[in-house]
Amino acid sequence: xxxxxxxxxxxxxxxxxxxxxxxxxxxxxxxxxxxxxxxxxxxxxxxxxxxxxxxxxxxxxxxxxxxxxxxxxxxxxxxxxxxxxxxxxxxxxxxxxxxxxxxxxxxxxxxxxxxxxxxxxxxxxxxxxxxxxxxxxxxxxxxxxxxxxxxxxxxxxxxxxxxxxxxxxxxxxxxxxxxxxxxxxxxxxxxxxxxxxxxxxxxxxxxxxxxxxxxxxxxxxxxxxxxxxxxxxxxxxxxxxxxxxxxxxxxxxxxxxxxxxxxxxxxxxxxxxxxxxxxxxxxxxxxxxxxxxxxxxxxxxxxxxxxxxxxxxxxxxx
Numbered sequence: 001x002x003x004x005x006x007x008x009x010x011x012x013x014x015x016x017x018x019x020x021x022x023x024x025x026x027x028x029x030x031x032x033x034x035x036x037x038x039x040x041x042x043x044x045x046x047x048x049x050x051x052x053x054x055x056x057x058x059x060x061x062x063x064x065x066x067x068x069x070x071x072x073x074x075x076x077x078x079x080x081x082x083x084x085x086x087x088x089x090x091x092x093x094x095x096x097x098x099x100x101x102x103x104x105x106x107x108x109x110x111x112x113x114x115x116x117x118x119x120x121x122x123x124x125x126x127x128x129x130x131x132x133x134x135x136x137x138x139x140x141x142x143x144x145x146x147x148x149x150x151x152x153x154x155x156x157x158x159x160x161x162x163x164x165x166x167x168x169x170x171x172x173x174x175x176x177x178x179x180x181x182x183x184x185x186x187x188x189x190x191x192x193x194x195x196x197x198x199x200x201x202x203x204x205x206x207x208x209x210x211x212x213x214x215x216x217x218x219x220x221x222x223x224x225x226x227x228x229x230x231x232x233x234x235x236x237x238x239x240x241x242x243x244x245x246x247x248x249x250x251x252x253x254x255x256x257x258x259x260x261x262x263x264x265x266x267x268x269x270x271x272x273x274x275x276x277x278x279x280x281x282x283x284x285x286x287x288x289x290x291x292x293x294x295x296x297x298x299x300x301x302x303x304x305x306x307x308x309x310x311x312x313x314x315x316x317x318x
Contacts, residue, residue, distance in 0.1 A: 003076075003077050003288070004074040004075055004076050004077065005074075005075035005076075005077055005290060006073070006074050006075045007074055008074075009070065009073050009074040009075075010070065010071075010074045012070045012073065013067065013070050015066075015070075016063055016066050016067050016070065019063060019066070020063060023059055023063075057309060058306055058309045061302050061303075061305055061306035061309060062302075062303070062306045064302050065298075065299045065300075065302035065303045065306060066299075068295045068296075068298045068299035068302060069295075069296070069299040071295045072292045072293075072294075072295035072296040072299060075290055075292050076290070076291055076292060076294075076295060077288045077289060077290045077291060078288070078289060078291045079288060079289075087124075087126075087127050087128070087191065087192050087193070087194070088127070088128040088129070088130065088144050088177055088180050088191050088192070088193040088194075089123060089127060089128070089129050089130070089193070089194055089195075089196060090129075090130040090131075090132055090144075090173040090176050090177060090193065090194070090195045090196070091116055091119070091120075091129065091130070091131050091132070091151075091155075091196050091198075092132040092133075092134065092138075092169045092170065092172070092173045092195055092196065092197045092198070093112060093116065093131070093132070093133055093134075093155075093158060093198050094134060094135070094164060094166070094169070094198060094199035094200060094201070095109065095133045095134065095135050095158050095159060095160050095161055096134075096135045096136075096160070096161065096162065096163060096164040096199075096200075096201060097135075097160055097161070097162055097235060097237070098164070098200050098201045098229075098233075098235060098244035099112070099160060099200060099228075100160055100235050101200070101229060101233035101234060101235050101244050102233075103229055103230040103232055103233035103234075103266075104228065104229065104230070104233075104265075104266070104267060104268055104271070105267075105268055108200055108228050108229055108233070109158065109160065111228070111268045111271050112198055112228060112271070113155050113156065113158065114268070115268070115271040115272050115274075115275045116155050116198075116275070117152050117155055117156075118272060118275060119196075119275040119276075119278070119279055120148055120151055120152060120155070121148070122275075122276070122279045123279060125146065126146065127146065128144035128145060128146060128180055128181075128191070129142070129144065129145065129146070129148070129151050130142055130143055130144045130145070130173070130176040130177070130179075131151055131154050131155065132169055132172045132173045132176060133158055133169075134164075134165050134166070134168055134169030134172065135160070135161035135162060135163055135164065135165065136161060136162050136163030136164075136165055136205050136206075137165060137168060137206075138165060138168040138169045138171065138172035138206075139172065140172055140175065140176045140179075141154045141157075141158070142154045143176055143179045144176060144177070144179055144180045144181075163204050163205045164199065164201050164202065164203055164204045164205065165203065165204070165205045165206030165207075166197075166199055166202075166203040166206070166209050166212070166250065166254075167203060167206050167207035167208050167209050167211055167212035168205075168206035168207060168212075169197065169199075169212075170195065170197065170209070170212035170213065170215070170216055170223065170254070171207065171212055171215065173195045173197070173216075173221075174195075174215060174216060174219060174221065177190075177191070177193045177219070177221065180193070190219075190220075193221050194221065194222055194223075194224060194260075195216065195221055195222070195223040195224065195258075195260075196223075196224050196226065196278055197223050197224065197225045197226065197251070197254065198225075198226040198228060199225075199226075199227065199228070199251060200227065200228045200229040200233070200244065200246045200247075201244065201246065201247055202247040202249075202250055203250060209250050209253060209254050210253070210257070212254070213253070213254045213257035213258050214257065216254075216257075216258045217257055217258050217259065221258065222255075222258045222259045222260035222261075223254050223255060223258040223260040224255065224260045224261050224262075224263070224278050225251035225252070225254050225255045225260065225261075225262045225263065226251070226262075226263045226264075226265060226271075226274055226275075226278070227246045227247075227248040227251045227262070227263070227264045227265070228246065228264075228265050228271060229244070229245065229246035229266070230245070230246070230266045231245045231246070232245075233245060233246070246264075248262065248264055261278075263277070263278070
């Protein structure tokens with residue numbers, strides 16, 4: 001919590017401090033009065049002492065409830081995460097042959113599909129999601145939609161192909177963003193969009209990643225890149241084993257140019273965690289929001305507890 005909408009009301013906390021001071025003074029007077037009795041044994045028989053902490057606890061609860069009430073009255077606000085309206089996420093997945101490597105269980109593409117589907121499930125329901133697949137060429141498999149079932153089926157259906165056109169994948173993702181339905185209230189305002197780009201290798205065909213990243217930056221579309229695979233990864237083609245280590249350099253460059261963020265994943269668990277982090281980054285904005293109800297609820301709870309304690313111990317306020 002960083003601010004209050006009505007900070008001037010916090011001066012009422014002085015009343016709580018005054019109540020604390022008055023209580024302490026009354027306690028001292030009560031102690032001094034008790035010491036005037038000469039026959040303390042008789043006093044204990046006539047008016048046995050009760051545990052002091054119970055009475056103090058009840059008063060403390062009341063004072064805490066009052067403090068929380070004042071804080072609520074000052075209308076506190078906190079920074080909270082809220083889903084972006086009309087946001088569009090374009091999942092852009094590399095389906096080149098190197099994605100058949102099994103250094104990530106069950107394969108790079110298999111793990112990518114599983115994590116991508118979990119990622120789709122964690123995004124706010126109103127989000128538009130598009131799916132782009134790229135190898136030698138790039139294809140908009142699913143244009144922006146809020147229909148999660150369509151996207152999930154399309155992810156399951158991704159198939160491997162030859163070559164790696166990373167730049168083409170980004171250009172196809174930018175084209176998908178233009179297909180987002182316009183906002184009736186602001187038809188000329190582009191929807192906030194993010195590209196999540198997953199790949200394991202270096203571009204081999206098509207336009208360069210610099211051209212594609214520059215185009216994304218011009219449209220104010222950050223690209224979150226995810227490099228998948230380990231240095232020991234390999235594939236077998238026609239009986240020949242070929243190493244396919246990931247190349248994170250280009251992916252980091254794309255993220256840097258566009259203002260996104262670059263990630264690496266060398267296992268299925270890491271891949272899941274990366275997608276969770278990306279979801280919290282691209283799916284929400286941080287905004288100030290009034291949280292008065294939190295402190296009002298705390299005050300109400302403390303009041304109930306203090307009342308119950310007073311009844312249980314038959315405590316009288318001094």
